[in-house]
Amino acid sequence: MSLEQFKDRNVGTQNYVKLDLEHTPTEGWCKFKQVVKRTFQPELFQGLGVTLREMINALFRNKMHTTKYPFEKLPISPRYRAVHDMLRLMESGNYRCIGCGLCEKICISDCIAMETKYDENQRKEVSEYTINFGRCIFCGYCAEVCPELAIVHGGRFENASEQRAGFSLFEDMLTPMDQLNQQQEYAGFGAISPNADENIKSTPLAY
Amino acid sequence: MDATMLPEVTAAGVIVKAVIILAVIAAIAGFGTYIERKILAFMQRRLGPTHVGPFGLLQLAADGIKLFTKEDIIPQHANKFIFAIAPVITAATAFIALAAVPVFPDFTIWEWVPFLGGVFVPSIAADINVGILFVLGMMASGLYGPLLAGMAQANKWGIIGSARTAIQFLSYEVVTGLSILAPIMIVGSLSFVDFNNYQTDGLWMVVYQPVAFILFIIAGFAETNRTPFDLLEHEAEIISGYVTEYSGMRWGLFFIGEYANMITIGIIASVVFLGGYNDFWFIPAWIMIILKIAFSFFFMLWVRASWPHVRPDQLMWLCWKVLMPLAVINILITGLVIMI
Ligand code: SF4
Ligand code: SF4
Numbered sequence: 001m002s003l004e005q006f007k008d009r010n011v012g013t014q015n016y017v018k019l020d021l022e023h024t025p026t027e028g029w030c031k032f033k034q035v036v037k038r039t040f041q042p043e044l045f046q047g048l049g050v051t052l053r054e055m056i057n058a059l060f061r062n063k064m065h066t067t068k069y070p071f072e073k074l075p076i077s078p079r080y081r082a083v084h085d086m087l088r089l090m091e092s093g094n095y096r097c098i099g100c101g102l103c104e105k106i107c108i109s110d111c112i113a114m115e116t117k118y119d120e121n122q123r124k125e126v127s128e129y130t131i132n133f134g135r136c137i138f139c140g141y142c143a144e145v146c147p148e149l150a151i152v153h154g155g156r157f158e159n160a161s162e163q164r165a166g167f168s169l170f171e172d173m174l175t176p177m178d179q180l181n182q183q184q185e186y187a188g189f190g191a192i193s194p195n196a197d198e199n200i201k202s203t204p205l206a207y
Numbered sequence: 208m209d210a211t212m213l214p215e216v217t218a219a220g221v222i223v224k225a226v227i228i229l230a231v232i233a234a235i236a237g238f239g240t241y242i243e244r245k246i247l248a249f250m251q252r253r254l255g256p257t258h259v260g261p262f263g264l265l266q267l268a269a270d271g272i273k274l275f276t277k278e279d280i281i282p283q284h285a286n287k288f289i290f291a292i293a294p295v296i297t298a299a300t301a302f303i304a305l306a307a308v309p310v311f312p313d314f315t316i317w318e319w320v321p322f323l324g325g326v327f328v329p330s331i332a333a334d335i336n337v338g339i340l341f342v343l344g345m346m347a348s349g350l351y352g353p354l355l356a357g358m359a360q361a362n363k364w365g366i367i368g369s370a371r372t373a374i375q376f377l378s379y380e381v382v383t384g385l386s387i388l389a390p391i392m393i394v395g396s397l398s399f400v401d402f403n404n405y406q407t408d409g410l411w412m413v414v415y416q417p418v419a420f421i422l423f424i425i426a427g428f429a430e431t432n433r434t435p436f437d438l439l440e441h442e443a444e445i446i447s448g449y450v451t452e453y454s455g456m457r458w459g460l461f462f463i464g465e466y467a468n469m470i471t472i473g474i475i476a477s478v479v480f481l482g483g484y485n486d487f488w489f490i491p492a493w494i495m496i497i498l499k500i501a502f503s504f505f506f507m508l509w510v511r512a513s514w515p516h517v518r519p520d521q522l523m524w525l526c527w528k529v530l531m532p533l534a535v536i537n538i539l540i541t542g543l544v545i546m547i
Binding site for chain 1 (some may be wrong): 246249250251252253254257509510512513514525529
């Protein structure tokens with residue numbers, strides 16, 4: 001399945017076909033004629049044919065629909081808002097978060113908790129960062145407000161846990177150092193749109 | 208096959224036969240649930256049960272364990288005696304009906320088997336000469352199960368279920384009887400053995416009586432309450448109808464009864480209309496009968512996957528206004544042809 005299907009949000013542009021149904025008969029004789037017609041038309045057998053065809057498709061032509069879920073997963077849209085990821089800078093490998101605290105501030109369910117301090121270079125360092133996923137409503141505001149595209153929504157949607165609240169620490173969400181080359185630029189919520197350059201207009205200076 | 212040449216049927220033989228029928232049909236009925244799920248799944252391009260055992264075959268055992276260990280709940284205001292006995296009626300009548308049906312070829316137990324060595328086991332447990340009448344009567348009285356169950360359980364869905372049972376009963380029974388009357392007129396006997404022998408050399412009965420065959424199949428679907436006519440427990444409308452309040456093994460008995468009835472209808476259709484257990488071309492008789500029964504079972508599942516079900520009033524309309532006149536006309540024409 002391609003991602004295009006997920007991205008097509010223009011409902012109504014798809015190919016819908018209107019069924020050409022006859023009127024339901026009201027009089028007795030017409031009803032009787034309909035029954036006779038349906039009895040002797042192969043209508044019912046067409047129905048049988050469809051199910052048999054699907055069975056043959058499924059069994060012999062490898063068109064089984066089932067996804068064996070825990071073992072296989074379908075791709076999800078990049079816009080899907082699942083458990084957060086913390087991204088790193090590609091060049092240096094540092095985490096992108098600058099500790100500005102905007103995500104903590106905007107979070108409407110108040111589930112981000114962070115502490116920052118200055119490190120020896122007087123650079124802001126994130127010393128604590130957790131998200132309480134028992135409270136998070138996956139609204140995506142944090143990803144949208146983040147100026148650095150540091151906090152984004154990942155694709156990890158399996159949130160079932162044995163306890164009511166699950167906390168994720170900064171390290172859990174951070175891209176592991178050895179997988180840095182696999183880090184994808186985030187295409188979803190809050191990301192810069194592909195045609196961002198075209199939308200930028202020069203600020204009018206003269207009045 | 209000449210009846211006089213067969214060894215004498217003893218009580219021991221009949222008891223062995225009864226045990227075989229009970230064990231085998233109950234097992235097949237259980238296995239039928241697995242087949243049904245698999246076939247329905249394939250027709251909807253799903254996989255069906257896959258996880259318990261190879262290809263999900265042990266799902267059967269898992270279901271059995273589940274059914275046996277479920278709590279047996281009797282609702283507070285239910286009529287306890289009738290509530291308890293209703294599933295037994297369904298299951299028992301289904302198996303009693305099988306007593307007069309030829310299920311397997313007859314055989315003699317090997318001499319070395321202790322106690323039972325040399326006992327002749329007939330193909331029909333009770334070879335009564337009104338076999339068809341008996342089987343149809345037994346299967347019809349099986350509907351007392353749903354009827355009583357629905358009324359005894361003090362549940363509105365149950366009441367609707369049993370009302371629908373009554374409607375269904377009033378509708379299809381006339382068609383079953385009338386449709387099978389025409390073949391009976393041709394053969395001139397109510398015994399399954401005579402039907403079988405009639406088709407040994409000649410063509411299958413379905414060639415002479417196509418209309419009767421179709422009518423009988425339709426009525427058979429109603430009789431076993433399979434899908435186009437599964438009004439009694441249609442989940443989408445009335446939760447589960449007459450089995451709403453049942454749990455555990457009582458519910459399982461209804462199920463076994465239903466599947467046993469499906470097999471019985473398959474056997475009747477094969478013996479009366481589809482040439483019975485005779486050799487066909489080069490295929491031996493016992494394979495033929497299994498093939499026929501298996502196909503009719505498959506056909507019921509196939510129909511369930513394909514066709515929507517009808518409303519109770521549509522069923523009654525269909526049976527009384529369309530099928531019954533057709534059956535009567537069929538009988539008239541058959542009678543005229545026989546006279547000439
Ligand atoms: S997705 Fe919404 S609720 Fe969850 S952490 Fe971000 S801002 Fe808070
Ligand atoms: S908004 Fe972004 S940069 Fe600012 S603290 Fe949150 S994650 Fe870090």
